[in-house]
Amino acid sequence: MEWDATVRSCLPLLLLVGLFSSYIAWGYWLPYWNGGYSPFNLTVFESLLPTATYLTMGAAVLLGVGGLIYWRRWPSMWFQHCAANYYGLVLVWGGYLTGGLSLASGVALIGAPLVGFLLLERRVVVVAFLVSFSTLLYFNFASAFDWMPYAPLMVEPRDRASVLAWINTHLFFAAPHIFFQVAVAALILGQWRLREAEAIRQSLTDALTGIHNRRSLFQILDRQVAHAHKQEEPLAVALLDLDHFKRINDEYGHPTGDAALKAAAAVLEKGLSEGDSVGRFGGEEFMLVMPNCSRSQCQQRCEALRKSLERVECYSENGEAIALRGSFGVVWYSGQSQRPLVSDGVVQVADAALYRAKNAGRNQVVLQDIDDALLAAMPVRQQRPASRSIARRFSDIRLGEFLRISTWRQVIQSILEWSPVSKACFVLLTWIYMAVNAFGWLLYLTQRQDADEIINLSVAEQMLYISAGAVLLSVILLAVGRWLSRVNRYAYWFQSLVLHLYGQGLVGFGYFLGILYIPTGAMLLCSPVIGFLIIERRVLLQVFSGCLLSVVGLAYLSAFEVLPYAPLISVEGTAWQLSSPFWVASSYFFITFLSLLAFVLMGYVVSRWSLREAEVRQLSLVDPLTQIHNRLSIMQVLDQALSQHRREGSPIAVVMLDIDHFKAINDNWGHPVGDRILTSAASVLANNLREFDEIGRYGGEEFLLVLQGTDVDGAVVMAERCRQSLATIQVLSDEGASIGVSASFGVAASQAQQPTDIEALIQRADRALYRAKEKGRNRVEQ
Numbered sequence: 001m002e003w004d005a006t007v008r009s010c011l012p013l014l015l016l017v018g019l020f021s022s023y024i025a026w027g028y029w030l031p032y033w034n035g036g037y038s039p040f041n042l043t044v045f046e047s048l049l050p051t052a053t054y055l056t057m058g059a060a061v062l063l064g065v066g067g068l069i070y071w072r073r074w075p076s077m078w079f080q081h082c083a084a085n086y087y088g089l090v091l092v093w094g095g096y097l098t099g100g101l102s103l104a105s106g107v108a109l110i111g112a113p114l115v116g117f118l119l120l121e122r123r124v125v126v127v128a129f130l131v132s133f134s135t136l137l138y139f140n141f142a143s144a145f146d147w148m149p150y151a152p153l154m155v156e157p158r159d160r161a162s163v164l165a166w167i168n169t170h171l172f173f174a175a176p177h178i179f180f181q182v183a184v185a186a187l188i189l190g191q192w193r194l195r196e197a198e199a200i201r202q203s204l205t206d207a208l209t210g211i212h213n214r215r216s217l218f219q220i221l222d223r224q225v226a227h228a229h230k231q232e233e234p235l236a237v238a239l240l241d242l243d244h245f246k247r248i249n250d251e252y253g254h255p256t257g258d259a260a261l262k263a264a265a266a267v268l269e270k271g272l273s274e275g276d277s278v279g280r281f282g283g284e285e286f287m288l289v290m291p292n293c294s295r296s297q298c299q300q301r302c303e304a305l306r307k308s309l310e311r312v313e314c315y316s317e318n319g320e321a322i323a324l325r326g327s328f329g330v331v332w333y334s335g336q337s338q339r340p341l342v343s344d345g346v347v348q349v350a351d352a353a354l355y356r357a358k359n360a361g362r363n364q365v366v367l368q369d370i371d372d373a374l375l376a377a378m379p380v381r382q383q384r385p386a387s388r389s390i391a392r393r394f395s396d397i398r399l400g401e402f403l404r405i406s407t408w409r410q411v412i413q414s415i416l417e418w419s420p421v422s423k424a425c426f427v428l429l430t431w432i433y434m435a436v437n438a439f440g441w442l443l444y445l446t447q448r449q450d451a452d453e454i455i456n457l458s459v460a461e462q463m464l465y466i467s468a469g470a471v472l473l474s475v476i477l478l479a480v481g482r483w484l485s486r487v488n489r490y491a492y493w494f495q496s497l498v499l500h501l502y503g504q505g506l507v508g509f510g511y512f513l514g515i516l517y518i519p520t521g522a523m524l525l526c527s528p529v530i531g532f533l534i535i536e537r538r539v540l541l542q543v544f545s546g547c548l549l550s551v552v553g554l555a556y557l558s559a560f561e562v563l564p565y566a567p568l569i570s571v572e573g574t575a576w577q578l579s580s581p582f583w584v585a586s587s588y589f590f591i592t593f594l595s596l597l598a599f600v601l602m603g604y605v606v607s608r609w610s611l612r613e614a615e616v617r618q619l620s621l622v623d624p625l626t627q628i629h630n631r632l633s634i635m636q637v638l639d640q641a642l643s644q645h646r647r648e649g650s651p652i653a654v655v656m657l658d659i660d661h662f663k664a665i666n667d668n669w670g671h672p673v674g675d676r677i678l679t680s681a682a683s684v685l686a687n688n689l690r691e692f693d694e695i696g697r698y699g700g701e702e703f704l705l706v707l708q709g710t711d712v713d714g715a716v717v718m719a720e721r722c723r724q725s726l727a728t729i730q731v732l733s734d735e736g737a738s739i740g741v742s743a744s745f746g747v748a749a750s751q752a753q754q755p756t757d758i759e760a761l762i763q764r765a766d767r768a769l770y771r772a773k774e775k776g777r778n779r780v781e782q
Helices: 005-033 042-072 077-098 103-119 122-144 160-203 214-231 245-252 254-270 295-310 343-359 372-377 386-391 399-404 408-416 420-447 457-487 492-513 518-534 537-559 581-620 631-648 662-669 671-688 712-726 758-774
Strands: 235-242 277-280 285-291 326-333 365-369 652-659 694-697 702-708 730-732 738-740 743-750
Touching (some): 005 042, 005 160, 042 077, 077 122, 103 518, 122 581, 160 518, 160 537, 214 277, 214 343, 235 295, 245 254, 254 277, 254 285, 295 326, 295 365, 343 671, 420 457, 420 492, 492 537, 518 537, 631 652, 671 702, 671 712
Antiparallel strands (some): 235 326, 277 285, 730 738
16 A cells, blocks of 8 residues: 555556466467367457457556656556556456356456555546446347347357366456455455554554553543443552653753653553553653552552662663652542542642652652542543544444444444444345345246246245245344344354355355356455455455355356256256346346445445544644644654755754743642643744744653754744743643743754754754753753
């Protein structure tokens, strides 16, 4: 999926070259392997050979054009349309020659657009599919009404040898499409899931320490608070602040401070018990969430962590040992109160306990019990940002929610979020619908006056009983699945049973019509591609492998006359080439529902995953508090800007700023006030920047500005303007007191004559910031 659109458009052309080369070789080689018999009309084969060669060469030429477009970076939309339509029409031409209602035609007709949704833009695939589908439909009905010959390249089989050659040929034609399209769908969809999982992980992980970030912490805290109140279980939450961390940053620089944070995070994470969580709450602040933890246990754990921090070996860049100490504010909830517990209130009480630990001399643990009085004083629950739902577990939505869905988009989204058992129930519903359709179609056939001329009535009656039994069994399994969705949402045996019933049922239906008939091909491609979207891969691959073996086995059992081929068809011989108007209409009737379901589901999922991946990746690059670039993102921006600087020689400057006395603000007024100051400062700074400048949160109260096309003098002017704007901020505390804001700025620039790397530039800005603090703060230094 990382490939350029032009390169992805070349994949079908590359497949086309390989397919037609192998098909031509098969036509020459088969008679020697099959005792001189060929299923092809040799006269037609020889007359069409130049055309097939030219079409293969045309695909090769288009590949060359695609390579040129990619190399020259030309617009490629016209090429994407051209490649997709060429691929589709050439396959339709080949399908007409070998049978427009054959297995290979069904596989290509359905598989190609489904995989196309994954490789190409939707509009390109839709246009190519409509053109190809309309052309194939015309060929099929023209053959049905004798306007054109049906399968002019093929000779209808008459004996065992010819039947074997016929089956070998059709399986050979279909096999590349089956394996290529299923493999591509599996790989791309699997990769998409991995990318989404990685993006979600990044959006919930602190870029520096690798533990939970603030967004993820509040998700965990909200979940554990709700669970503790509902189950009446104890819960402990601790806020930890590294003592005198500001001094470490000021005296030794930010790289040493970063190393100290990483070391502290590693110690805290290692010291947790099973089920506990730790994350970075702010700059040098961490939060511990300890569910189902007694009062004495949480006290002991925090004391053990405090002592572990004292033993951390951390060194500055010049080798000087740095001692780490931590103050803990811990709250413990017994779980026995009837009043609701609120996450924001828990954080507020823990913050107050942390403040008392600092006032008492730091490097100690202060524990506060949450009683009814504190619960009554807690603030009303605050609404979290919408991004909280990004990591929602898919199994949280049950099958019953389907009844409350209003639009088809919501229906699809709901299906994708069902538990595995509920998804298996959806497969059952699909199977019931198709079995009822088959029952109605068979019932209609048996009532026709010419029924005995079209079908074998005795076989049709047997199929009616089989269809009714399949529906009854599915309804019973549906009831079992409904019960399991509440008891065991991940019942593997149930998923496997349902999918095997569905897959083998479709294969059985295909056998009665003709195992090499177009519905078999369509179902063989639609079902696994749909499955890759909603079913666990290991279950699906087992079922698909079994179905594929069943198709091949039934085909060869028919070839060796162990089983009759297409037993539903009444007239012997015509079953190999069904081309009457009735069978053309019936074939499209059978494949329409599953095809539409596959197209709609695939189209929605691909567009939804693309948007969701973009949203999640955006979240992974945004600081959850200030909504500007986080550290990872701003460093990526700076890296790209420096690359452009080296390439083009344009100047670049960075400004590192630190909110003055922010530690005292947090200690005196609490973290909520500190958060409001950070949010206000980020907004003011962003409003002062130019359109092409960037701002990010570098650390706790530290921000980094990336100023492209700006020399050191221009950066100083920009920094001074930002400093003056920050001085206008007045933030109200919870008690109504007005709190002013000031900041110290360090400026560094890289000139074209002296390009520098990212670390050196950051260090120069950091040293300038340190000088600004030494000279009294609230100033700009370069």
